Amino acid sequence: xxxxxxxxxxxxxxxxxxxxxxxxxxxxxxxxxxxxxxxxxxxxxxxxxxxxxxxxxxxxxxxxxxxxxxxxxxxxxxxxxxxxxxxxxxxxxxxxxxxxxxxxxxxxxxxxxxxxxxxxxxxxxxxxxxxxxxxxxxxxxxxxxxxxxxxxxxxxxxxxxxxxxxxxxxxxxxxxxxxxxxxxxxxxxxxxxxxxxxxxxxxxxxxxxxxx
Amino acid sequence: xxxxxxxxxxxxxxxxxxxxxxxxxxxxxxxxxxxxxxxxxxxxxxxxxxxxxxxxxxxxxxxxxxxxxxxxxxxxxxxxxxxxxxxxxxxxxxxxxxxxxxxxxxxxxxxxxxxxxxxxxxxxxxxxxxxxxxxxxxxxxxxxxxxxxxxxxxxxxxxxxxxxxxxxxxxxxxxxxxxxxxxxxxxxxxxxxxxxxxxxxxxxxxxxxxxx
Numbered sequence: 001x002x003x004x005x006x007x008x009x010x011x012x013x014x015x016x017x018x019x020x021x022x023x024x025x026x027x028x029x030x031x032x033x034x035x036x037x038x039x040x041x042x043x044x045x046x047x048x049x050x051x052x053x054x055x056x057x058x059x060x061x062x063x064x065x066x067x068x069x070x071x072x073x074x075x076x077x078x079x080x081x082x083x084x085x086x087x088x089x090x091x092x093x094x095x096x097x098x099x100x101x102x103x104x105x106x107x108x109x110x111x112x113x114x115x116x117x118x119x120x121x122x123x124x125x126x127x128x129x130x131x132x133x134x135x136x137x138x139x140x141x142x143x144x145x146x147x148x149x150x151x152x153x154x155x156x157x158x159x160x161x162x163x164x165x166x167x168x169x170x171x172x173x174x175x176x177x178x179x180x181x182x183x184x185x186x187x188x189x190x191x192x193x194x195x196x197x198x199x200x201x202x203x204x205x206x207x208x209x210x211x212x
Numbered sequence: 213x214x215x216x217x218x219x220x221x222x223x224x225x226x227x228x229x230x231x232x233x234x235x236x237x238x239x240x241x242x243x244x245x246x247x248x249x250x251x252x253x254x255x256x257x258x259x260x261x262x263x264x265x266x267x268x269x270x271x272x273x274x275x276x277x278x279x280x281x282x283x284x285x286x287x288x289x290x291x292x293x294x295x296x297x298x299x300x301x302x303x304x305x306x307x308x309x310x311x312x313x314x315x316x317x318x319x320x321x322x323x324x325x326x327x328x329x330x331x332x333x334x335x336x337x338x339x340x341x342x343x344x345x346x347x348x349x350x351x352x353x354x355x356x357x358x359x360x361x362x363x364x365x366x367x368x369x370x371x372x373x374x375x376x377x378x379x380x381x382x383x384x385x386x387x388x389x390x391x392x393x394x395x396x397x398x399x400x401x402x403x404x405x406x407x408x409x410x411x412x413x414x415x416x417x418x419x420x421x422x423x424x
Contacts (some may be wrong), residue, residue: 006376007335013273016385022383025270028350028374029408030245030302030389031396054266055244056278057362058237062224064278064360066268068291090242096272096409097421104415114223115417123219138240148276149356149368150269162220164238173228173235174399177242184243186286187386189424190411194243194396194404197308203316203403205327209309212401 027187034183034191036099036130038087039079045120045129047112048076049102051185053088060144063088066152070111072105080155085127085141088180089134089155096191099183120210126161135143135180137163172212174199238294246395246403248311249277250299250332250341251291257332257341259324261286261314263397265300273371274355275300278364284317292367297339297353300369301346302394308403311395337375347392349375384424386411 004161011022032051039046056062065088080086082093091099097117106115113120113129123139131139140157147153168180184192201210221381225233244263251258268274277300279285292298303311310328325332325341333344335351342349352369359365380392396404413422 004377004379005375006378008376010273010370010372013371013374014271018271020385021273022270024374024381024387025273025371026267027378027387027389028273028348028371029265029275030247030269031243032245033242035242043391052266052268054264054276054278055238055241055243056264056360058228058234059226060362061233061237062360062362063241064266064359066266066276066293083411093409097412101415101421104417105418106417110417112272124276127397136240144361148274149381150272150274152269154366158222159225159240160222160236162225162236163217164220164240165216166218167216169236173239174402175236175239177239177398178402178404182242183358184406186389186406188410189413190390191409192340192390192406193409194406197305197395197403197405199399199402200309200312203313204228205318207316209313 021208023187028194031192032185034091034099035088035137036091036102036131036134037076038089038131039076040083040127040129044109044192045111045113046076046079047102047118048073049099056156062156063140063159064154064156068152072103076106077153080142083127085139087128088138090141090177090180092133092135092181093183093193094181095133100189100191115137119177123161130163135165136177136182140166145181219292226247235399241405244397246303246397247300248303248314248343248346249288250301250343251288252295252339252341253291256321258286258288258291259314261311261328268368269272275352275371276366276368278366280364287320289365295339297351298369299340299342300350300352301343302348302389302392304345304347304393305395305405306393307345309393311354312401312403335373347377348389348394364365398415
């Protein structure tokens, strides 16, 4: 450790201004997926940028997300509770501005699709709207929904449909989301492209890693 | 939608081989934080690569992670249950190989720190080991711990300590993890560096976004 490293204690963090602390803590969890949450109340389509998505399991295929019920996410969460289905659509590096603009506080009867100029698209067999411009689109139904210790809500969804060009999926099942143009997020408002450093083989004790 | 986009249904996903499905679903959640989980049983220090970290809240400062109790994460999870504290240490783009090698199935009495050649470091006031080489180090204590619908376990920790060079933290609290060299992950085994595209101001309806 060099002298230039600072220790922020729990009381230092508590003493930060609300805005400073929000930016600081949101940065520290590392890079985050950038996806748009698509929902509908049957009349108005809702679109919301999400950065708190987490892989829960592959069999069954489950993704979790943390939602804040008293924020701009209120309408999306209400739609999920009523409809039981939603979509997650990867944000492309070429339109991160449109994705971020969905975080503005629009009226409940206004569709963020219209406001940010993204296109709703429907599959024949799923009632929540997808984002046509997304190279990777997931349709999910709610598998579990509960409240966490800080009154945020965790929604776990089971993947029902995946739309992706097979050219991005290799022989082992890995989907090359970098080639598909997927962006990532840090903090509340910073968007990033990526460059692959390495992809490794399954690690075994006392054997050198191979790249694959 | 172009003709080249394929729809994978729930039954298509169920019919995939285990390995293919695991790679596929793990890729679809988007880019993920790359952090090393540091724990101890009092004798042996454990270090495990984590890619399922999620921001839960800023006040109090809470991070969640999904853990698999019947995998190589077993020892780390046992240490967390017994000790109640753990560290999360950002993985630097220059040593993603060492980070990935921690996923090998070492014996319970072997320390991954030794095996992958990373250095345990302790603060005076925290009993779990940090990774000296990490530019951003977080010390957490368990705030909530429960089992999810697929028998994985979610651990939510409250941040007790943050070690970071203040040169990475801007006047608004944003920690520039890209400048700090933090890597990100896609799928199970692909590591990436990032390039910032844009950082935006708070979005408001019917106003153009500003970069900040």
